[in-house]
Amino acid sequence: MxxxxxxxxxxxxxxxxxxxxxxxxxxxxxxxxxxxxxxxxxxxxxxxxxxxxxxxxxxxxxxxxxxxxxxxxCLSPEEYKRLEAQSLLDVMYQGSIKNFLSALYDGKKVSEKEINELKQWFSKK
The missing domain is CATH 1.10.10.10 (Winged helix-like DNA-binding domain superfamily/Winged helix DNA-binding domain)
Structure with a gap:
């Protein structure tokens, strides 16, 4: 879209x-x-x-x-969510997942448990 x-x-x-x-x-x-x-x-x-x-x-x-x-x-809910997330990433974080995650981490919004879950998730990708 x-x-x-x-x-x-x-x-x-x-x-x-x-x-x-x-x-x-x-x-x-x-x-x-x-x-x-x-x-x-x-x-x-x-x-x-x-x-x-x-x-x-x-x-x-x-x-x-x-x-x-x-x-x-025309879109499933999942497709819409993906497009909205990508738009947010592009507009606010120059398309960088790293910039997005560092904004969360620097603001202390991500727990150690979530960081470990993200590491595990990324290792499977």
């Missing part, structure tokens, strides 16, 4: 719902889901705007089925 764009909190919430449904989904289904399970009383235009943004960002495909749009994810 070229020109990766990070998702807003609401866009991520929508994508997580779509990924969990694990099938093509209509906006009306999402409206009902968010109203019933998440207490969000969105209007149709509100969710249409968010879905349109997700299509524009390349995360969803949209197909017309009668008078409804069907939305299909």
């Amino acid at each position: 070229e020109n990766f764009q990070k998702l807003s909190e609401t866009e991520m919430e929508l994508m997580q719902a779509i990924w969990e449904m694990d099938r093509p989904v209509k906006s009306s289904e999402l409206l009902n889901l968010f109203a019933l399970k998440k207490g969000k009383d969105w209007k149709g235009q509100t969710i249409a705007t968010f879905l349109s943004r997700l299509v524009d960002k390349g995360l969803l495909l949209v197909n017309r089925e009668g008078r409804s749009n069907i939305y299909i994810p």
Whole structure:
């Protein structure tokens, strides 16, 4: 995916719902889901705007089925996470995992146990 764009909190919430449904989904289904399970009383235009943004960002495909749009994810959650992590690495740490890990380590955010786990993980790569 070229020109990766990070998702807003609401866009991520929508994508997580779509990924969990694990099938093509209509906006009306999402409206009902968010109203019933998440207490969000969105209007149709509100969710249409968010879905349109997700299509524009390349995360969803949209197909017309009668008078409804069907939305299909283009990426799995794992693929999105990988792209977001790579974007963070590129923007904040010049693409260097070493720079990222040293920022964590220098800030004393990494325990000895985690360091040993990382060493073990890297040795298997």
